[in-house]
Amino acid sequence: xxxxxxxxxxxxxxxxxxxxxxxxxxxxxxxxxxxxxxxxxxxxxxxxxxxxxxxxxxxxxxxxxxxxxxxxxxxxxxxxxxxxxxxxxxxxxxxxxxxxxxxxxxxxxxxxxxxxxxxxxxxxxxxxxxxxxxxxxxxxxxxxxxxxxxxxxxxxxxxxxxxxxxxxxxxxxxxxxxxxxxxxxxxxxxxxxxxxxxxxxxxxxxxxxxxxxxxxxxxxxxxxxxxxxxxxxxxxxxxxxxxxxxxxxxxxxxxxxxxxxxxxxxxxxxxxxxxxxxxxxxxxxxxxxxxxxxxxxxxxxxxxxxxxxxxxxxxxxxxxxxxxxxxxxxxxxxxxxxxxxxxxxxxxxxxxxxxxxxxxx
Amino acid sequence: xxxxxxxxxxxxxxxxxxxxxxxxxxxxxxxxxxxxxxxxxxxxxxxxxxxxxxxxxxxxxxxxxxxxxxxxxxxxxxxxxxxxxxxxxxxxxxxxxxxxxxxxxxxxxxxxxxxxxxxxxxxxxxxxxxxxxxxxxxxxxxxxxxxxxxxxxxxxxxxxxxxxxxxxxxxxxxxxxxxxxxxxxxxxxxxxxxxxxxxxxxxxxxxxxxxxxxxxxxxxxxxxxxxxxxxxxxxxxxxxxxxxxxxxxxxxxxxxxxxxxxxxxxxxxxxxxxxxxxxxxxxxxxxxxxxxxxxxxxxxxxxxxxxxxxxxxxxxxxxxxxxxxxxxxxxxxxxxxxxxxxxxxxxxxxxxxxxxxxxxx
DNA sequence: ATTAGATTTGTGTACGTACACACAAATTTA
DNA sequence: TAAATTTGTGTGTACGTACACAAATCTAAT
Numbered sequence: 001x002x003x004x005x006x007x008x009x010x011x012x013x014x015x016x017x018x019x020x021x022x023x024x025x026x027x028x029x030x031x032x033x034x035x036x037x038x039x040x041x042x043x044x045x046x047x048x049x050x051x052x053x054x055x056x057x058x059x060x061x062x063x064x065x066x067x068x069x070x071x072x073x074x075x076x077x078x079x080x081x082x083x084x085x086x087x088x089x090x091x092x093x094x095x096x097x098x099x100x101x102x103x104x105x106x107x108x109x110x111x112x113x114x115x116x117x118x119x120x121x122x123x124x125x126x127x128x129x130x131x132x133x134x135x136x137x138x139x140x141x142x143x144x145x146x147x148x149x150x151x152x153x154x155x156x157x158x159x160x161x162x163x164x165x166x167x168x169x170x171x172x173x174x175x176x177x178x179x180x181x182x183x184x185x186x187x188x189x190x191x192x193x194x195x196x197x198x199x200x201x202x203x204x205x206x207x208x209x210x211x212x213x214x215x216x217x218x219x220x221x222x223x224x225x226x227x228x229x230x231x232x233x234x235x236x237x238x239x240x241x242x243x244x245x246x247x248x249x250x251x252x253x254x255x256x257x258x259x260x261x262x263x264x265x266x267x268x269x270x271x272x273x274x275x276x277x278x279x280x281x282x283x284x285x286x287x288x289x290x291x292x293x294x295x296x297x298x299x300x301x302x303x304x305x306x307x308x309x310x311x312x313x314x315x316x317x318x319x320x321x322x323x324x325x326x327x328x329x330x331x332x333x334x335x336x337x338x339x340x341x342x343x344x345x346x347x348x349x350x351x352x353x354x355x356x357x358x359x360x361x
Numbered sequence: 362x363x364x365x366x367x368x369x370x371x372x373x374x375x376x377x378x379x380x381x382x383x384x385x386x387x388x389x390x391x392x393x394x395x396x397x398x399x400x401x402x403x404x405x406x407x408x409x410x411x412x413x414x415x416x417x418x419x420x421x422x423x424x425x426x427x428x429x430x431x432x433x434x435x436x437x438x439x440x441x442x443x444x445x446x447x448x449x450x451x452x453x454x455x456x457x458x459x460x461x462x463x464x465x466x467x468x469x470x471x472x473x474x475x476x477x478x479x480x481x482x483x484x485x486x487x488x489x490x491x492x493x494x495x496x497x498x499x500x501x502x503x504x505x506x507x508x509x510x511x512x513x514x515x516x517x518x519x520x521x522x523x524x525x526x527x528x529x530x531x532x533x534x535x536x537x538x539x540x541x542x543x544x545x546x547x548x549x550x551x552x553x554x555x556x557x558x559x560x561x562x563x564x565x566x567x568x569x570x571x572x573x574x575x576x577x578x579x580x581x582x583x584x585x586x587x588x589x590x591x592x593x594x595x596x597x598x599x600x601x602x603x604x605x606x607x608x609x610x611x612x613x614x615x616x617x618x619x620x621x622x623x624x625x626x627x628x629x630x631x632x633x634x635x636x637x638x639x640x641x642x643x644x645x646x647x648x649x650x651x652x653x654x655x656x657x658x659x660x661x662x663x664x665x666x667x668x669x670x671x672x673x674x675x676x677x678x679x680x681x682x683x684x685x686x687x688x689x690x691x692x693x694x695x696x697x698x699x700x701x702x703x704x705x706x707x708x709x710x711x712x713x714x715x716x717x718x719x720x721x722x
Numbered sequence: 723a724t725t726a727g728a729t730t731t732g733t734g735t736a737c738g739t740a741c742a743c744a745c746a747a748a749t750t751t752a
Numbered sequence: 753t754a755a756a757t758t759t760g761t762g763t764g765t766a767c768g769t770a771c772a773c774a775a776a777t778c779t780a781a782t
Contacts, residue, residue: 007768009768009770019732020733020768021731021733021771024770025731027770028770033730037730051457052769053769055420056768057768058769059416060736060737096414179702183702187548335708336709337705338699338705339705340700341700343543344697344700347533370739371738380761381738381739381762386760386761388739389740393759393760393761395759416738416739417738420737420738420740420767420768420769422767423767457768
């Protein structure tokens, strides 16, 4: 047996001929290090290509961290429920550390509610914030306040280039719109009729929905065979009127394909692809229970998985990495755009293996 | 500030009124614990729902582990190169631990070579083995030997229900064949002609290729409109003959769609979808550089991502979890079947975010 | 040359776990 | 009943890192 192999900070200390305390001061630039020692230590660090051991580090740092999450009121909406589940999952991931996530929820259709939640969150002075920036102007204002306070934040779900936070985590909406167009168009006649369907009362503020539509339309502009008729419909309040309208639309020859820009494809699919009328191809978003069921029944053709749960989970993880492990956080984390059909669906359900074992550290 | 909060093994000891040494003996059933103490400790463990801290554990145990990998000779084949890269990635993941992976490679078309590699690996008496069980009978024999030796092993890439190892990691081939069929058939005329194309000299032994074909055909059997003509072609040795044949096939009206059961779709796509002849739809496997390029040029329609690199990476991780962290290893880890088209392709390249940060603890 | 003050460096303890070892108590053997 | 053995229990050290504090060294003013 050879000498006991030192590693890490101790090995640096040995090579540089100083104590680990001095090495530690260099690694954390705490100062109080003589130029000579500094140089020797830096050389040693380079020499052994030192990589900090996050495992050991995490064992030491044991402060309490309080995070605030500014997200919509789920209010029965499964998409936002999944986001909440993501927070729970993250808390379990990090169960050996003391972190808490306080929810500051707002009404999806109310800017003032959003602003109120945001400022309440800020006022509580958490260590860090995760936020879905639903409203453009209001979010800008929020980021500004954070900047002034030096408050670290992570955005997710809705991408805003203006949000210069620690990280954004979510989908490339524009690209996902193109993918959707491709899936919808596939196998259709060149001059078929398509509808882009938005569920929203405040479309103007939901940037990512507009981006999805942009991507969708961009696909056909690029394509040489661009004689598709694309119509946009915005559903404001789900009254009984639109059901009739849609049914009529479906039975007439007015629609061949439907692109639903939100996770509510099931609302439409349950109305129109019931089997008697002409089959309309539908592409939507997200593996929500109702979407899954309708896809299994053949009423929805494709879903693009935005993975809301993982988005939320990773948002918290980003903060935790930043604070607890002091790891570098990737500033832009676009998820792969997962195409789900009736056939690969099952392989995505209850399957986190693509998340390689544990999330942390 | 309240009392310093104990946690883990210490807290158990406090509640049970014993020392941590005794708790430790219970947790690892090392014996030498009185019935009374045992009972109290078990109660305490249940009470606080103790979850071992793998982080702290990994810090302590610092043995050297030597793993053997029985995999094909890459020999320029990008698929197997990726597998090797996966091992490298795993070694980096676990760089704070002492693990090594010794390669025992065999020729893809030689059973004897496989058997030799396997027994060499076994003879080296590693701590654990990862293996792609390419040949059925020979693999069975190998598992048998492992069992007798008490040698832990992980299989990947090719699923064998008979392999009762620690874990299998890979794709559900049958299901992937169905997905492929669905993608290929989409938008095609009901009576279109399809070809299943295998690249293999020993098809009989490549179970997962047969399973892919089975899945592919099963898709059409289920479907009510099952008047497709499906032909199977096996390409043995890539001579110049088959190029001519395929070209002729392509320009004639004999083929509408092509399902390539291996990762070599590029070999065909580069021949037949060059732009002049009739366009043939192609579905293949894996994001290899050549496939990526041909997909970007529009010559390949869909790829199913089997993620060879992640398979290899997770195989090693499974062993490491088992030995180092003493975590439970999931015995069956089917990857989600990732559908890649020209449009979502970019979101899969250079993107490991779906692997949530780091692999390990 | 002495000493106060500032600067630099080293040491000790802790994090949660594993394991070797020491030692007391209980039990068996002579 | 003393000695030898077994059984049960607690203590100490280590893993790699962070940080508080003590110790050592250097600087400058007397």
